[in-house]
Amino acid sequence: MNSLDPRITRLGLPDAPPPPPDKLALDQFETYEAFHQKKEGTAYAYVGPVHAPSADVAFLFAKEQYSRRFACTGMWVVPTTSVHLSPYADDNASVYDELPAAEQTGNASTAEQQEEALYTAGDEDYDIFHLKKRGKAHVHVGRVRATSPAAALQVAKAVFGDQRPVVNVWVVRSADVLRSDDEDRDIWLTTPEKKYRDAMAYRVQDKIERFKQEQKNAPQV
Amino acid sequence: MYGSASTDHLPTNAPTGLENEDPILLAEFEARIARGEKIEPNDWMPALYRKQLIRMIEQHAHSEIIGSLPEGTWITRAPGFRRKMAQMAKVQDEVGHAQLLYSAAETLGKTREQMLSDLINGKSKYSNVFNYPAYTWADSNVISWLIDAGAIVNQMANAKGSYGPYCRALDRICAEEAFHLKYGHDAVVHLATGTPTQRRMIQEALNRWWAPIMTFFGPSDKMSVHTEILMRWKVKMASNDHCRQQFLDMYVPKIWEVGLTLPDPNLRKNEETGQWEFTEPDWEDFKRVINGDGPCNAERLAVRRAAEENGAWVRRALLSPKAQYVRPLA
Numbered sequence: 001m002n003s004l005d006p007r008i009t010r011l012g013l014p015d016a017p018p019p020p021p022d023k024l025a026l027d028q029f030e031t032y033e034a035f036h037q038k039k040e041g042t043a044y045a046y047v048g049p050v051h052a053p054s055a056d057v058a059f060l061f062a063k064e065q066y067s068r069r070f071a072c073t074g075m076w077v078v079p080t081t082s083v084h085l086s087p088y089a090d091d092n093a094s095v096y097d098e099l100p101a102a103e104q105t106g107n108a109s110t111a112e113q114q115e116e117a118l119y120t121a122g123d124e125d126y127d128i129f130h131l132k133k134r135g136k137a138h139v140h141v142g143r144v145r146a147t148s149p150a151a152a153l154q155v156a157k158a159v160f161g162d163q164r165p166v167v168n169v170w171v172v173r174s175a176d177v178l179r180s181d182d183e184d185r186d187i188w189l190t191t192p193e194k195k196y197r198d199a200m201a202y203r204v205q206d207k208i209e210r211f212k213q214e215q216k217n218a219p220q221v
Numbered sequence: 222m223y224g225s226a227s228t229d230h231l232p233t234n235a236p237t238g239l240e241n242e243d244p245i246l247l248a249e250f251e252a253r254i255a256r257g258e259k260i261e262p263n264d265w266m267p268a269l270y271r272k273q274l275i276r277m278i279e280q281h282a283h284s285e286i287i288g289s290l291p292e293g294t295w296i297t298r299a300p301g302f303r304r305k306m307a308q309m310a311k312v313q314d315e316v317g318h319a320q321l322l323y324s325a326a327e328t329l330g331k332t333r334e335q336m337l338s339d340l341i342n343g344k345s346k347y348s349n350v351f352n353y354p355a356y357t358w359a360d361s362n363v364i365s366w367l368i369d370a371g372a373i374v375n376q377m378a379n380a381k382g383s384y385g386p387y388c389r390a391l392d393r394i395c396a397e398e399a400f401h402l403k404y405g406h407d408a409v410v411h412l413a414t415g416t417p418t419q420r421r422m423i424q425e426a427l428n429r430w431w432a433p434i435m436t437f438f439g440p441s442d443k444m445s446v447h448t449e450i451l452m453r454w455k456v457k458m459a460s461n462d463h464c465r466q467q468f469l470d471m472y473v474p475k476i477w478e479v480g481l482t483l484p485d486p487n488l489r490k491n492e493e494t495g496q497w498e499f500t501e502p503d504w505e506d507f508k509r510v511i512n513g514d515g516p517c518n519a520e521r522l523a524v525r526r527a528a529e530e531n532g533a534w535v536r537r538a539l540l541s542p543k544a545q546y547v548r549p550l551a
Contacts (some may be wrong), residue, residue: 013523
């Protein structure tokens with residue numbers, strides 16, 4: 001195949017190749033969900049999925065895909081299979097209101113005792129993410145201790161249930177999250193030196209003004 | 222980089238299938254959109270909504286991948302280190318946009334494997350403008366500025382659509398493309414205000430690209446039942462003519478202000494109607510190219526296919542035997 005681009009010509013691609021076979025299942029790997037911290041001290045928020053063969057590679061891809069162009073100070077990746085979803089509520093509602101009430105644990109009578117009892121019954125940490133509005137991103141609200149994702153959702157209801165609105169909740173076992181290390185924070189510092197990727201770096205209006213001035217000053221013919 | 226042109230060969234008289242949908246669920250779905258709420262992947266949605274969005278987002282993703290090829294070919298020959306870096310960053314952005322869009326389409330139930338297969342085997346379309354070659358550095362600049370400008374008009378409209386994952390992807394894409402537009406404009410102005418040779422070079426590139434640019438948004442929409450439904454569901458956000466007029470309004474004055482001309486003697490803004498008038502693009506030629514007979518169709522697919530095939534062994538080597546597919550969440 002001949003191309004204007006000599007590199008493509010050199011590939012020696014056939015002009016009329018036989019039809020390609022369909023890709024095999026999982027040719028593009030599993031998916032991971034990525035969360036970013038935009039600024040030190042702010043909550044981690046969902047940025048999107050990546051396809052990757054392992055969590056480490058997912059981290060690299062997510063760093064490239066989601067932190068390449070804008071400020072970022074930390075990143076988490078989670079296998080999609082490890083995220084447990086609550087049902088979705090309407091905007092302005094709370095999905096916690098739709099959850100069946102938790103069973104009373106022991107002889108807890110007040111809400112605080114109930115929360116305390118749920119917490120001490122747990123044996124693993126779970127990260128909780130809220131979606132406040134449809135079309136926006138899930139944001140990390142905190143961590144609870146529970147025995148299962150379903151139990152973690154109940155604890156989250158006790159702890160975060162007064163927040164409104166909550167359209168949807170994601171529950172992730174904390175051990176399943178690959179997190180960037182504070183010690184490695186210098187990996188996030190590459191963006192500022194690449195000014196040519198900012199619209200601000202192009203002073204095109206100056207060039208246009210100069211051109212118009214030159215046109216005005218040019219002798220009329 | 223995507224215009225609505227590639228979706229326009231849809232069979233507009235195909236059945237909508239709405240009579241088979243549960244009327245209560247359909248009413249709730251339409252009420253949600255009418256309230257201005259977004260649809261998320263786990264919500265009930267009519268089959269037509271799902272099908273149309275998959276088609277649209279998938280074509281958008283393909284357009285990003287294929288659209289990076291004519292500019293990518295100029296990276297090694299970009300004049301100067303700074304331009305090389307900027308061109309590379311832009312091409313990387315476009316490929317990144319494809320990743321975001323494939324994932325958004327995937328939440329609707331079509332696997333990424335199937336989408337990539339359908340691109341290479343020619344079952345899916347992409348923006349028709351990328352079937353034309355970038356002969357010179359100036360052609361690449363025209364693409365960077367005006368094709369991206371057209372895509373931004375389209376993407377800004379679609380970002381107000383009803384499907385959550387597509388909106389999230391488009392918000393990120395539009396933010397990244399702000400640089401593309403300025404970069405392209407700067408590159409075109411640089412040549413237009415340069416030496417007579419540079420000026421001639423950019424004028425010739427603009428002359429070559431004007432016809433494809435005028436087809437970028439597709440022919441006038443035939444108002445059909447489909448169009449009406451898809452607009453109500455906030456899948457199609459603006460008519461092709463509306464996008465084209467908006468584009469001409471924003472960019473023709475910017476082209477003219479640096480002394481460049483456009484190869485259409487009929488192009489003018491009718492001050493009474495506020496509409497641009499122009500010579501109707503050659504839609505027969507457009508159809509011929511979109512159906513495979515353009516100057517670069519074969520090369521674009523062959524290059525994409527070679528990249529897929531040459532990387533296959535790496536992906537196979539990395540695949541864990543325990544891998545288990547689920548759709549991305551949002």
